[in-house]
Amino acid sequence: MALSGIEIFKLTPRKNCKECGFPTCMAFAMKVASGAVEIEKCPHISAEAKEKLAEATAPLMKTVKIGTGDYEHALGGETVLFRHEKTFVNKTLFAVQFSDAMDDDELARRMENIKKVDYERIGEQMHVEIVAVKYTGNRSRYLDIIKRLKELQKIFVLVCDDVDAATEAAALVKETKPVLVGANNDNLEEMVKLAKESGIVLGLNAPGVEEMYALVEKTHQLGYKELILNAGSENMAKTFENAVEFRRTALVGQDRTFGYPSIVFVNELAKGDSYLQTALAATFIMKYGSIVVLDDITYANALPLFALRQNIFTDPQKPMRVEPKVYEFANPKEDSPVLVTVDFALTYFVVSGEIERAKVPVYLLVPDAGGLSVLTSWAAGKLSAGVIANAIKSSGLEEKLNRKRLILPGKVAVLKGDIEEELPGWEIIVGPSEAMQIPKFLNELN
């Protein structure tokens, strides 16, 4: 809970030395309270006071970093339960699980799938970020699989509650800042010791919300705060409850004991049913899973899950945009028409979906319209005759086409005259004002 200006004032030396740039300590304290100035600006502040303040102003949910270098990712750090209140900051990461009980064929198959599913969607590279490796008792096999998985260059989540096995496994990968999920009430001290020594993030296991709460408190007493909470895999209802309670206790109850990212083993809940696994993964992308563990990744489950994650973790104040360029559909030729729309991702998707449904060869010109919808960008002057004409001229379409037809969105029919002036030699046609009318329009166009 934040400190008030008066409380911060009491931590200052109260001698109005002005070295911080403010006339009085009180004025400085008020600025610090509002978050406008860092407490470090005061050269006389004691370390003790600084710590007290840092504690009071620390975020309710800790940001935990895993992986290193190019593969580093942040988890947690969320401030709201609903994305419309502000924004969700750190996207859910996906893991594929391996285990020492897996034969070489299965190991190779899953590794191959992880390599295969790597694609771009609206400016974001989509791939699994994590490999989870579960220990079931075969130590040499476990260590061997970890060694072999290194070539994938993914972040490791070691799922292992055997301290000796975990120690050996951690030694193999500790420089990559992995996660070790396996601390529980029985092995906590040894696990914390291991985590501290190897600098890894520790995942806690407990049978229920209250037990988990006690376990986190105990971990705090041992002096470790690089934690992830396992929402469990007893059953779906319980796991959902755990994930919600962790997040809600931290953000609504303002209790930092649960202010940590979570991991959800949806693969164990789904018990081999890949559709159910996808439904559960979608659920925990939306409701508070920081890491979601899957059995396997294929394009079939990746496409919807990465797409959902991209939607949920966008900033509500910044619309998603597609790259302004010429998009081609059904191998357009030199007499195919050129449709115009805007770079607002939602508009682009609706329009491109309808074009694909029409199965007619066309070019789709997307000028830089500021990421706004057709009418909004027109009203803001970002979709004007000049913008469209310039986009055409720099697209190379003029040279490519022998029949030059430009289809305007029906909502900006008013631009027709101006574009005709700017683009001599082009036939400017007013298209439909609703995307759903595009297939009929294109099929009747000749």
Next chain:
Amino acid sequence: MAYKKAAKKYSGEIREVTLGSGDKAVAIGGKNVLPIHSFDGNVGNPPKIGLEIVDIVPEDWHDDLKKIYDGVLEDTAEWAKFAVDNFAPDFICLRFAGADPDGKNKSVEECVETAKKVAAAVDLPLVIAGTKNVEKDEKLFSAVAEALAGENVLILSAREENYKTVGAAGALAYKHKIAAETSVDINLAKQLNILMNQLGVQNEDLVMNVGSAAVGYGFEYLSSTMDRIILAALGQNDSTLQMPIITPVSTETWTVKESAASEDDEPAWGSSIERAIQMEVATAAAVLVSGADAIIVRHPKSLATMKTFISNMLGSGLN
């Protein structure tokens, strides 16, 4: 420090609305906690899942999906019965794709005949969906409402442009339920509900279709709109937003590239039917977590998956 649960108690409640008649009637809504938060209190009726069928042979459907209904696609009533007997949905959504003026443009009379036959063939509640063409839907819904008087169907949907006719015929004259459809905006949803009330349609007869989207296609707008509607309904006890929500999933998910792209066009993506089901299932789950009280899916596998999902997430399943 001891653990303290930080759950909120809400003063508002989503209204319960009953669809269908007789033994097989189903109730939707009734929760006074956030969606699926059964650990907080009363989640009301478990969300209901309907299976979509259409009044014509659906040429644009995936071949593998049509194969499931081989032999009954030509007869909509047979199709409905087959779907009920084999897949046990909570309700049937009969969509009049054939009435679309841009498509087969079937007459209202033909559609009424189909509706009557389907209603006679199955005893589950019916959701009657139209063409998205507001003028045609207005005529279609009025005529079907009259023909199915007493069946207590849900008409999907009345929009701002045709709510007067659809509301008057559907709810006032023939006592059906109406879904008020708006496009992903809490204020528009509230406004159409108020207009419906002013027309004389009671809240007890109203359901909302607040818009739909496939995951990846602006789903964040849908989910945030639903979040805000449910928070207003529960937290501020806003009676103009307390109608249960129905969300058509299938009509969004089967046409997006992830589902529809052929295996020739996207060889790396693998089986297209597999992709389409996964897309439908992911969207269905995301919509249910956002607070839908009823959803409509197309593939029987999606239906089965979501039934398992609901019973387990609410803690009433076998898991």
